[in-house]
Amino acid sequence: MTSFAASNLQTLSHAERVAIAEQWSDAPPLQAEILSGTFWQLGDLNGRQLLPFLVLAPEGMVGNVFHRSLDHWCVADGKLCILDDRGMPTIVFTAARIINSSVVTLAGHAVLDGVEAVYILNLVDHPPHPVAPTPPHMERRAKFIKRPPAGARRANLVVVRANGSSLHPRWFEGIGDNTRTWDLCVSWYGNEIPDASVSPEYLTHAPNQRKFKPIFDLFYDDSPLWNYDRIWLPDDDLRCSGSDLNRMFHLSRKYGLDLAQPSLRQEPGCHINHPITAQRQGSDVRFEPFVEIMCPLFSRRALRICIGSIKDAVSGYGLDHLWPSFLGRPATRMGIIDSVGIVHTRPIGASYDVRSAIAEQAALWQSYGFQYRPIPGVN
Template identity: 30%
Template sequence: MTSVFVHPSSNHLVEVLVHRPWLFGIANRVLISPYLVFHRDGQIGGIDDARFRKWTLDEDSVIFLDESGSRTMAFRVCELGTNARVALAECNTNINMAHFLLETESLLVYPQKEDSSVLTPLPKRRPNLVVLRAGKSSMHTSWLKDITDTERNWDLCISWYDDAESFSQYAAGEYNVLQNELKKFQSIHKLLYSGGALREYDYVAFPDDDIDTSWRDINLMFEIAKCHKLMLCQPALHRSSFYSHQITLQQSDKRLRYTNFVEVMFPVFSQAALERCVGSFPLSESSWGLDQLWPRLLGGHRYQIGVIDAVAVRHTRPVGGSYDQTKAFADKYRLMHQFSAPEDYQEFGFIVI
């Protein structure tokens, strides 16, 4: 089939790019990324490669930029025939070694208001939000209240997974919603539709309910995330915690470590990161694998993801005690395969106290 180059307007081309994922590879059948994403702010997600950090347009061409902002390659849109998937081919190169982008099926599921639990916006909200998936044994009622309520820089949303009777007894956040049918991130997904009350916050945290912490530490966690312009982060785990990943344990001589991993136990998203990652929330019933996926969707930017050592929380229960670990591992490896998200845990630098 002969390719026919088309010349869409810039605005139309932007909409073509940002509203669908792409296979990215080389014409000799080398696949580089099975799920590349063009973010509207000019960043590239779905791949962690310093050569492909950003994108821009130059007339009818799509330009890839590297970490320094230098141009690495250019593509033009091809039309492969009626009802065919959209494709882009690299310009000015040997056809057998040309890079290509081919529209692929979307795997992310973005929440829709008609399928969601609608919460009423607060008349006056704080800048940040904690969304706690909680039950009757939740630790949040024991969080140390070492600052006053007016000093908190975060609102609390409780997504209750226990029975309705206990919900009325225990739930006491700014937002309270009974969600006892699905698992953690599948339930929270239904609260995060575009334009909803929970999508107006600067940062949103999603701790498990077996985390022991304090109001002051949560305040500080949000302050550090904002100060260092982090997109995705977590508080470190106190060394007395039950833990799965060494990289999440506190290093007390540091304020912050830049990493390529944040655990599902207590992730903190900027609103921009949440926009990019919320569609992944229902993809894993156990939540396993989501923490490998999120940095991939964000594009692996070295100094926007991290573990905050200045704030250490304590994980109080053994890992994996409340679910089928065989199914959890299946969730994890399925997502890693679908998105080509490797299981590696790296630190790229740190800030000392």
């Protein structure tokens, strides 16, 4: 691979050459395993911002991008390459800016949409929430009232915000500890101090908060909850059994799903928000481009990518469109698990202001530069 300096500097203006000479060096050898799951902002050396939030998603998918020229990514000869939808290289990043031994910016000379320029990827994090962001550098870390001994865990995890009216005790019906394949973490939102018996494994107390902020606080950097292979984040008004959850986790693993959910039963008393999530008979798993915020099931690597989006989420509106986008809209790693049907017992909008939620969604999408595209069966 020819170096950035040798092959590209002669095509640039004097100002560009000076800037690169002062700040840049040839990119060190990169590894796909290290790059996978990282977040970047795409611009050029002239100061244009093209994409505020781009994800180098698993399996070479480019997340949160709707552009034929930015279809896939790979590492070739130690260089990050972006490919178009024909598999042809669009940008090869051959230069880097390194701070404290870490690559923070990559650059490559290319022609994109007819514009020849030095294109730049800046390493970023999830943008601050547009409505109620946490102050910078404020640490948020949940405290466990109860947790299992180190090393004593099952493969999967259920995390639920609950109070005294939660349906989660019914999830243990028909299953014993010797056959259960999932641990439970209860984040209690009632004002009263919860009894330790409400969860056999993990328990925290975060009163008077909505679903997502306290869940984010559970997944701090060295949290024991990151040790699980798959993590389900259901609402507390879902009726299902322990054997349902065993099968849900099993099929998610069997089909290699990064993002999934159980289907919703088509019966009286089950409130279905989106027709796409309704149970279909004769199907085990149905690959779909949408998973509802009510009951998302993540692989660990997918949750690591998506967790930052829930940090300050109030209603959660719009997250179920962002998550597939972050993962690059994988055609065969997202789905509805039809052979597991659950009952949603509470109608949409029963506990929050829908108008405010829609406004939050619009602001959130704008902060990520997300381009909405209608999905059949999603209201």
